[in-house]
Amino acid sequence: MTDPLVIFMPSGKRGHFPSGTPVLQAARALGVDLDSVCGGRGICSKCQVQPGSGSFPKLGVTVAPDALSAVNAVERRYDEKRGLKPGRRLGCQATVQGDVVIDVPPESQVHRQVVRKAASGRAIVMDPATRLHMVTVEEPDMDAPSGDLERLRAALADQWDLRDLAVPLALLRGLQAALRKGGWQVTVAVNHDENRISAIWPGLREAPVLGLAVDLGSTTIAAHLCDLSTGAVLASGGVMNPQIRFGEDLMSRVSYAMMNTGGDVEMTAAVREALDRLAVELAAEAGVPPGDILEAVIVCNPVMHHLLIGVDPVELGQAPFALATSDALRLGAEEIGLAALGPGARAYILPCIAGHVGADAAAVALSEAPDKTEALTLIVDVGTNAELLLGNRDRLLACSSPTGPAFEGAQISSGQRAAPGAIERVEIDPATKEPRFRVIGCDLWSDDPGFAAATEGTGITGICGSGIIEAVAEMRMAGIVDAKGLIGSAAQVGTPRCVAEGRTHGYLLWEDGDRRILVTQGDIRAIQLAKSALYAGARLLMDEAGVDGVERVVLAGAFGAHISPRHAMVLGMIPDAALDHVTSAGNAAGHGARMALCNRAARAHIEALVRRIEKVETAVAPRFQEHFVAANAIPHATDPFAHLAG
Numbered sequence: 067m068t069d070p071l072v073i074f075m076p077s078g079k080r081g082h083f084p085s086g087t088p089v090l091q092a093a094r095a096l097g098v099d100l101d102s103v104c105g106g107r108g109i110c111s112k113c114q115v116q117p118g119s120g121s122f123p124k125l126g127v128t129v130a131p132d133a134l135s136a137v138n139a140v141e142r143r144y145d146e147k148r149g150l151k152p153g154r155r156l157g158c159q160a161t162v163q164g165d166v167v168i169d170v171p172p173e174s175q176v177h178r179q180v181v182r183k184a185a186s187g188r189a190i191v192m193d194p195a196t197r198l199h200m201v202t203v204e205e206p207d208m209d210a211p212s213g214d215l216e217r218l219r220a221a222l223a224d225q226w227d228l229r230d231l232a233v234p235l236a237l238l239r240g241l242q243a244a245l246r247k248g249g250w251q252v253t254v255a256v257n258h259d260e261n262r263i264s265a266i267w268p269g270l271r272e273a274p275v276l277g278l279a280v281d282l283g284s285t286t287i288a289a290h291l292c293d294l295s296t297g298a299v300l301a302s303g304g305v306m307n308p309q310i311r312f313g314e315d316l317m318s319r320v321s322y323a324m325m326n327t328g329g330d331v332e333m334t335a336a337v338r339e340a341l342d343r344l345a346v347e348l349a350a351e352a353g354v355p356p357g358d359i360l361e362a363v364i365v366c367n368p369v370m371h372h373l374l375i376g377v378d379p380v381e382l383g384q385a386p387f388a389l390a391t392s393d394a395l396r397l398g399a400e401e402i403g404l405a406a407l408g409p410g411a412r413a414y415i416l417p418c419i420a421g422h423v424g425a426d427a428a429a430v431a432l433s434e435a436p437d438k439t440e441a442l443t444l445i446v447d448v449g450t451n452a453e454l455l456l457g458n459r460d461r462l463l464a465c466s467s468p469t470g471p472a473f474e475g476a477q478i479s480s481g482q483r484a485a486p487g488a489i490e491r492v493e494i495d496p497a498t499k500e501p502r503f504r505v506i507g508c509d510l511w512s513d514d515p516g517f518a519a520a521t522e523g524t525g526i527t528g529i530c531g532s533g534i535i536e537a538v539a540e541m542r543m544a545g546i547v548d549a550k551g552l553i554g555s556a557a558q559v560g561t562p563r564c565v566a567e568g569r570t571h572g573y574l575l576w577e578d579g580d581r582r583i584l585v586t587q588g589d590i591r592a593i594q595l596a597k598s599a600l601y602a603g604a605r606l607l608m609d610e611a612g613v614d615g616v617e618r619v620v621l622a623g624a625f626g627a628h629i630s631p632r633h634a635m636v637l638g639m640i641p642d643a644a645l646d647h648v649t650s651a652g653n654a655a656g657h658g659a660r661m662a663l664c665n666r667a668a669r670a671h672i673e674a675l676v677r678r679i680e681k682v683e684t685a686v687a688p689r690f691q692e693h694f695v696a697a698n699a700i701p702h703a704t705d706p707f708a709h710l711a712g
């Protein structure tokens with residue numbers, strides 16, 4: 067007689083097993099994704115399954131009511147104490163008695179899919195590096211002396227087939243107390259990416275293990291606190307990067323390090339302190355101890371990268387822009403100042419692509435996965451230094467472009483960071499040349515009734531990066547600015563909003579008494595320089611790739627989320643493409659960080675991908691200057707922008 071047939075759903079994996087085989091054992095034999103922390107002791111409930119009943123014609127099976135063993139004492143005790151959903155069984159206790167179809171619910175799967183990013187980004191499939199394993203450790207025996215750690219290692223090898231795990235001294239210090247408190251049972255957190263133990267608790271650990279995904283930008287530090295078993299984001303937040311006091315943009319921070327002895331050490335201390343504080347704040351918001359955070363994944367540009375790990379960034383300020391290392395880094399969290407995390411917590415920093423194209427660009431590549439598409443894709447991560455990726459599944463190139471801080475509202479006469487009160491959207495009527503606008507923190511347009519009352523609290527304080535881009539593009543479309551970027555006079559344009567400013571003109575966007583927001587000729591020049599650098603970088607990549615156009619443009623970065631594709635193209639920030647093929651990926655670097663936090667295979671993938679990305683250095687490419695000059699015109703001196711027609 068053949069052994070009973072066991073079919074697991076939704077995977078459809080099937081096999082024959084001798085009567086009496088525990089469901090968990092059958093699942094493991096077939097490679098079915100069924101979780102377990104307690105190793106089959108009937109106490110963690112991670113292995114819950116739902117057996118089917120009746121006829122399954124498509125599967126060719128009929129399941130008898132007694133296809134699984136009756137509920138045993140362990141399951142009954144668990145059910146009485148903690149409760150099992152109707153029909154659910156513990157996979158480690160229920161044994162196979164006849165042909166059976168077993169559904170593994172999502173919450174019992176380790177590799178569940180937890181999130182699909184709204185835009186083009188990849189879904190995150192859970193496969194965290196850190197997993198929990200409960201073990202029973204032999205008690206010490208005077209007749210066979212051995213250390214507690216050695217017996218713990220033997221138990222992990224025996225019960226979980228885990229060998230040669232590294233154990234940090236900080237955890238060894240607490241091992242004896244944990245073993246005795248837990249009655250010789252402990253739960254061990256193992257970082258499988260590094261084959262090392264990252265925490266030990268007495269008995270069964272039921273609280274979630276946490277991880278931090280960090281996008282360390284030169285302006286802001288943003289982080290998500292995630293449950294590493296479910297992938298859920300428990301808290302999100304950001305702080306300003308305190309290094310701003312040493313320099314607004316990256317190069318001024320490199321200069322600070324060059325000109326001031328110990329300047330790099332000061333900046334390292336500042337960013338580490340801010341990051342550690344952010345971890346504490348997010349843990350408090352989620353109502354969990356920061357010590358439960360066992361992993362941090364960090365993405366950042368090369369200068370931030372070096373300052374975080376305590377390497378003087380001076381080499382990044384001059385050709386040939388050599389990185390101290392471009393490899394991914396696996397470090398103790400405390401080594402980079404994350405002192406509030408668990409004592410065995412680890413930090414993973416994604417690999418850098420090149421001296422000016424950092425781990426943040428690698429994270430964007432992970433999130434947007436241009437290497438998995440046919441379409442030739444240009445990804446633009448706009449910040450003080452734009453990072454660009456161009457390619458598809460055949461080939462991928464990367465460069466950075468020195469756009470400067472104009473796109474973030476700096477170097478603009480009324481410019482400011484994106485904050486309540488800043489003008490973020492602008493429209494100009496091409497006939498009347500009259501503007502209307504919206505400010506951050508208010509849903510109304512400036513000509514809507516109630517706008518004045520709605521903005522009474524914040525006021526109108528300036529214009530942010532997306533606002534100035536829209537303003538300049540709208541001025542171009544309304545004929546206020548010509549293709550060279552010159553603002554016309556009141557007489558030429560036909561509006562009193564064009565006011566004389568010395569020997570040039572400005573466009574009056576708003577005024578109230580003696581307060582006004584004027585777009586000056588200098589502002590237009592600053593935007594022209596920034597957009598020319600961005601476009602020249604893209605063109606250089608296209609030259610290297612041997613193409614004249616791109617099929618898809620992805621605007622990444624928090625700022626990218628606010629740029630309207632049409633305005634970006636009117637300005638000539640990006641190459642011509644069908645407008646519906648220009649999309650915003652939001653904070654793709656942050657999403658990439660989350661992917662690497664929640665899925666350990668994503669780390670191996672990005673490490674391999676970065677090795678095959680071709681790096682193009684804009685600073686020494688002779689054609690960059692040529693492209694830069696041609697891109698000064700709005701939208702461009704020579705390149706056609708066919709999709710803007712009409």
Ligand code: FES
Pocket residue numbers: 090101102103104105106107108109110111112113114156157158159
């Ligand atoms: Fe823990 Fe079944 S494996 S309850």
